[in-house]
Amino acid sequence: MTKELVIVGASGHGKVIADIAEQLGFTVKFYDDAYPTKTNIEHWPIQGTCADLIALHTTPIDVVVAIGNNEIRQQKIQLLQQNSFNLITLTHPAAVISKYAVIAQGTVVFAGAIINAFAKVGVGCIINTSAVVEHDCTIGDFTHICPNVALAGGVIVGSKSWVGIGSQVRQLITIGDNCLIGAGSTVVKNIPNNVTVFGSPAVPR
Numbered sequence: 001m002t003k004e005l006v007i008v009g010a011s012g013h014g015k016v017i018a019d020i021a022e023q024l025g026f027t028v029k030f031y032d033d034a035y036p037t038k039t040n041i042e043h044w045p046i047q048g049t050c051a052d053l054i055a056l057h058t059t060p061i062d063v064v065v066a067i068g069n070n071e072i073r074q075q076k077i078q079l080l081q082q083n084s085f086n087l088i089t090l091t092h093p094a095a096v097i098s099k100y101a102v103i104a105q106g107t108v109v110f111a112g113a114i115i116n117a118f119a120k121v122g123v124g125c126i127i128n129t130s131a132v133v134e135h136d137c138t139i140g141d142f143t144h145i146c147p148n149v150a151l152a153g154g155v156i157v158g159s160k161s162w163v164g165i166g167s168q169v170r171q172l173i174t175i176g177d178n179c180l181i182g183a184g185s186t187v188v189k190n191i192p193n194n195v196t197v198f199g200s201p202a203v204p205r
């Protein structure tokens with residue numbers, strides 16, 4: 001029997017998730033709050049809003065939230081969890097994940113990403129294309145590690161932070177909650193909560 005996966009969020013990010021899901025043998029169904037203004041994404045029809053999905057829900061349904069904004073992704077994931085949806089972890093077949101790494105539910109891991117031994121990744125994270133999460137890193141819930149980011153060993157990134165595309169973080173650095181690391185940055189000092197930094201070396205802005 002074909003497995004079905006509901007994707008909440010008909011976005012560019014959602015397209016990548018749909019592609020991965022189909023490679024893993026799922027058929028996909030999109031829901032998005034822009035419905036009915038928006039009725040399809042590429043060739044995939046949008047079935048309804050998130051509220052429609054919750055109203056329809058009778059049996060356990062596998063779901064992934066495909067929303068790039070960390071705050072909104074958190075809200076949708078928590079809403080779906082409260083309504084007993086089965087939040088799955090989706091990993092591209094070409095991602096490399098250590099058997100000693102721990103990845104919480106609702107996280108997606110894209111092609112070429114590497115998550116090394118004893119790394120821990122929280123709930124509802126995005127480990128984007130070709131990101132490297134080295135050994136012993138800890139990533140908080142609802143954080144986005146963008147494409148081509150390199151986190152060296154033992155880096156801690158808090159919850160709902162966004163590590164911008166192509167950034168690199170020196171080993172054993174701690175980045176707080178709700179931080180934004182600008183694209184192409186080099187982080188060599190700890191970053192407190194709620195701070196935007198960018199540049200090489202990255203400094204607060």
Ligand SMILES: CC(=O)SCCNC(=O)CCNC(=O)[C@H](O)C(C)(C)COP(=O)(O)OP(=O)(O)OC[C@H]1O[C@@H](n2cnc3c(N)ncnc32)[C@H](O)[C@@H]1OP(=O)(O)O
Nearest residue numbers: 128146147163164165166180181182183184185197198199
């Ligand atoms: C699959 C995907 O697409 S995943 C998504 C990947 N996207 C990212 O990683 C984007 C991360 N975002 C960024 O890097 C953004 O540039 C931010 C959030 C750091 C800043 O955005 P904004 O506040 O809109 O800043 P804005 O673009 O107006 O630039 C302000 C100034 O900072 C500079 N600046 C902005 N970002 C950076 C950066 N990452 N590194 C160095 N300088 C930067 C700009 O050149 C500009 O300088 P100027 O005032 O001398 O002209």
